[in-house]
Every structure is written in structure tokens, then in C-alpha cells.
Amino acid sequence: MNLPNKKYNVIVIDPPWQIEKIKKRVRPNQVDIAYPMMSLKEIMGIPIKEITDDKCILFLWIIDKYLFNGKRILESWGFKYHLTMTWDKTNGLAMYGFNRQSEFILVGLKGKHNAYPPRKTIPTSFRAKSKKHSEKPIEFYKMIRHLEGSKIDIFARRRHEGFDAFGNQVDKDMQVTLLNPQLKILRPSYATMLLL
Numbered sequence: 001m002n003l004p005n006k007k008y009n010v011i012v013i014d015p016p017w018q019i020e021k022i023k024k025r026v027r028p029n030q031v032d033i034a035y036p037m038m039s040l041k042e043i044m045g046i047p048i049k050e051i052t053d054d055k056c057i058l059f060l061w062i063i064d065k066y067l068f069n070g071k072r073i074l075e076s077w078g079f080k081y082h083l084t085m086t087w088d089k090t091n092g093l094a095m096y097g098f099n100r101q102s103e104f105i106l107v108g109l110k111g112k113h114n115a116y117p118p119r120k121t122i123p124t125s126f127r128a129k130s131k132k133h134s135e136k137p138i139e140f141y142k143m144i145r146h147l148e149g150s151k152i153d154i155f156a157r158r159r160h161e162g163f164d165a166f167g168n169q170v171d172k173d174m175q176v177t178l179l180n181p182q183l184k185i186l187r188p189s190y191a192t193m194l195l196l
Ligand SMILES: C[S@@+](CC[C@H](N)C(=O)[O-])C[C@H]1O[C@@H](n2cnc3c(N)ncnc32)[C@H](O)[C@@H]1O
Pocket: 001, 014, 015, 016, 017, 034, 035, 036, 037, 038, 134, 135, 136, 137, 155, 156, 157, 158, 166, 167, 168, 169, 191
């Protein structure tokens, strides 16, 4: 995967985790996952190290199935596990006696972070309504937008203010635009990268 040739201080990554679809018979309203998925090995192999600045904070959106692999994934990218954030989706999915309404974000750190100004803190849990399948809430991006330095949203589907966006479905409904033609993409017709 050809990520931008740039160093970042803030990385958000929402991988296309490999999951098995629930049989339609069990959940007739199950949405189809309309994007390619990646194995754990492929995810751990994403060259995050190449785009991290000496001081970097990483937010990894992770699903229940892979939660206990999270620390290993962060370490493979050169980060130390710091804490877990929770998104309360307020609605969720009722399954086998539980209403699954939480999603998790593992926060990893690289470098010294005691220099972060305490003027605005990030809550470790927040509520926001969920919308489209696997779409992450804009409230999350607003919460972390004040963090200093360059920011990227990996596996994005839409652009968020202040973040470069990388993903093969960025602005899928819109005309594909490469703002910076100097930056290479592995498969130009496939991946769209938008740098602010
Ligand atoms: C979990 S979704 C991301 C959802 C997104 N964060 C949102 O809030 O809508 C994963 C995304 O990664 C994309 N993707 C999968 N494999 C990719 C690859 N090799 N390169 C770029 N994007 C890829 C998928 O098409 C999908 O859009």
C-alpha cells in the first residue's frame, strides 16, 4: 500500500477488518460489505512506520473480534498502547442477547507526549448517532482536530477538515481528484488520496 510520502503527528486508521458475513437467514437486513477486506497479517504490514513523525498519536478503530490483537498491531507499527476510547452509537445491533452499541478506538503513542497542552482534553467515551455501515462519526474528528501537527485519516471514505484522506473509496460518488500529482498511488484508478 503506497501511503503518502509525508510524516504525520496524528494518524486515524479504520482498517477493512476481515469479517464473516452473518447469514441472511439470521439477519435478513444485513448490509453487504461493499469493499475489499484485509487480513490481520496485511493490516500489521501496513507501512505506518514510514509516515510517522518522531512524535505521533495514533487512533486505531478496532472491532471486537480483533480487540485482543490491538496491542500487537500498535506495536508492529511502532506505537505503545496508551488507552481505549469508546464510541456509544446509541442505537446499535441486537444480537444473541446483547445490543452491540459500542465501538472502540485504541490510542497508541510514539515519542514524548507530556508536552501536549492541557487546554483541551479528549473524552475517552462519547455518544454520537451511527449512520451508514462502518461510517465513523464526525464528532470524533471534531474532538481530535485541535491536536497539533499534520493529520491523516487512513481508509477514509470522506474528507474531514484538517485531515489528509487516504482510501480507495474517498469521494467515491464524486469525480476522482488527485490534488497533488507528485504523490504516487499504487493503483491510481483504484485508490484516491487527497492531501490538504
Ligand atoms: C472500515 S472502512 C472505512 C470507513 C470510513 N472510515 C468511514 O468513516 O466511512 C474501510 C475502507 O478501506 C478501504 N480499503 C480497503 N482496502 C484498501 C486498500 N488496499 N487501499 C485503500 N483503501 C482500502 C475500503 O474500500 C473502505 O472504504
